Structure formats: structure tokens, C-alpha cells
Amino acid sequence: MRLSRVEVRKLRSLDDVVVVPGRGLNLFVGANGAGKTSLLEAVHLMAYGRSFRGRVRDGLVTSDAPALEVYVEWEDHAQTRRRKAGLRHGGQTWEGRLDGEGVAHLGDLCAAFAVVSFEPGSHALVSGGGEPRRRYVDWGLFHVEQDFLPLWRRYARALKQRNSLLKQRGRNEQLDVWDHELAQAGEPMTRLREDYLAQLQGPLGAISGELAPMLGEATLEFLPGWRRDELSLADALLLVRERDLQTGFTSVGPHRADWRIRHSALPRGETLSRGQAKLTALTCVLAQAEHYAGVRGEWPVVLLDDLASELDRSHQRRVLERLARGDAQVLVTGTELPAETTLGALEYRLFHVEHGRIDAA
């Protein structure tokens, strides 16, 4: 997947910019507050329906403007054609177009255009709560496994129903119906998640060996959200029903699933340093992108925000070289042009970002 044009209007300090990225490495350089991250947020928004810094209504639209607009064109290798998508988003309401047609769900844009992002908040993938880790797995499955989304929707709907019944102290027969539905969707959904993490293990081990050899072997461990080795999901739900009726929410199931990484050189219980957590998070992001490329035959667009503040030069170089070997399109921001020692022989397109303007060098 290669972006050939990005237009952004009224997104934070970006009033009206047009960027024509190169096929490989693209560097966006400018002072603090110049608008570099805002450009990456615009691209991320098209692929996720939100920024990595929050939802559109959390300040993404330029103050006093009614709505932001993002338009992207990209080459889709799988479909051997040029594609285009536009989004106008006012925080509450939005309108989207894909290849000239209106879209009914933001998810339609997200399904068409794939992006992975690494930014200063990404370490939450390793050190934060379970939510970003679930979203990570589900994003991957959403793109590589077509059976996943219907199961996920079915599960989410049943969970909502069960929770509202619990709050109303519904009858057991009604709860039986939703427990059955949760189990019918939740069991296969969990098998897909488990299988996906097993598939990520290969690329993750290879990237971790290159970026963080001092941590030893990296192994992914899946936590399904209930004691799956002992109980079916239906039994687990029945077992906690009384307690759930008291608290008013469903305490076990795939909505509580999680995963973690074990490093062989790190004794159990020892936590990663902040720098190691960032490297591990980046390893996860790159592993997901590589796996996507293996299945779909092309890379997602890779966004790396403020890479130099996140990684030392030698790690930056290893990351950029690995992405160049994969022929990925990469958009990197920074306050300065990376050092010669970082860039080596890599070819790149340079953009200067200043006061919300973006100009090719």
C-alpha cells in the first residue's frame, strides 16, 4: 500500500496542506509544534477512524472550524489500482467517500486502507492496560481474517444485552439465551485470536532478535479472558452469573482477553525499563506490519512519530533498514534530519514543516 497523495484541511494547525510522499522513506522535519504529528494523525485517522492521540472530538478539528477534511490517494497492489478516500469529520457527525462512493460505516474506510503507527504513546501496548493490546490483535485479525469481524460484532452485541439484563436483574432463562450467544461467538473468536498471536510469533522473534537481543528470546503468551484450559466459555459464564448479577457486568470472556510478551533474559516479575518497553512496543508494531505483508502481499503504510526521541541512532538505523528491505512506505517525523550514521545509504524524500505548512525540500 503506497500513499501517493495526502490532503489535509483544518486539522489542528494544518489549515490546508497537500503532500505527495515518495514510495519509500519520507522524512518530515520541523520545530516543536510545527504540525508534523498532525500530518501523521490525519493519515492514521483514515485507517482507524480516530487519531492515535484520541478521538476527533478531543481537539483534532482546528479551533473555530466546523470540521476537518482528509483526502488520500494510494496504490493498492492487491487490487492493482489507484484508490481514493475522503473524510469530513466534525467530531460528532462525519461523511466519508471511498473510490467516489459514499460509505455507511467508518469501518469501510478502515478496511480499505491499512496503516500501522508507532508514536510516543505506543509503549502503552506493553506497559498499559489490556485495551490497547486487544485493539492491536483485533486490528490484525480484522485485516487478515474475514471471519473475525462478524464474530466480533455478534459477541459485542450479546455482551451489551447480557450486561443490560444483569443490571435489570433479568431472569435466568433470558440470561441463558445471551450466555449461549456469547459462547457461540466468543469461542471461535478466541481461537482466531490465539491462532493470530501464534502466527505473529515468527516475525516477532526475528525482529526482537534484531532490535533487542539483550532481552533474549521473545515469546507471546495469550490470555483468553477466562480459565479456558479448565472450562468452556458457557460454563465460565454460568459459574460467575451470581457475582455478575451483583456487580451488573460480565466479568469473564473474550472482552477481558489479553496477551503479554515474555523475554527469556528477563526473570519473571522483572519489569522492562521505559526504553525497553518502547523497543518491545515497536517490535510488536513491526511484527504486525510484516505479518500483514506476508498475508496480503503488500505492506501497510508505516508511521513513525518522533522516532529520534524514542530510539537511539543505532536502533533507528536498524528499524529504517529493515523497513527498506521490506520495501515499505514509511513516514517519519523529527525535529532534525537524522544523522548520516542513521540514514546510511537509504534514499528518502524530505519535507520541511513550519507553522502548519509542509513543503517538499
Ligand SMILES: Nc1ncnc2c1ncn2[C@@H]1O[C@H](COP(=O)(O)OP(=O)(O)OP(=O)(O)O)[C@@H](O)[C@H]1O
Ligand atoms: N484544535 C486545534 N486548533 C488549532 N491548533 C491546534 C489544535 N490542536 C493543536 N493545535 C496546534 O497545532 C500544532 C501542531 O502540533 P503537532 O503536535 O502536530 O506538532 P509537531 O510538529 O508534531 O510538534 P512536536 O515536535 O512538539 O511533537 C501545535 O502548535 C498546537 O498548538
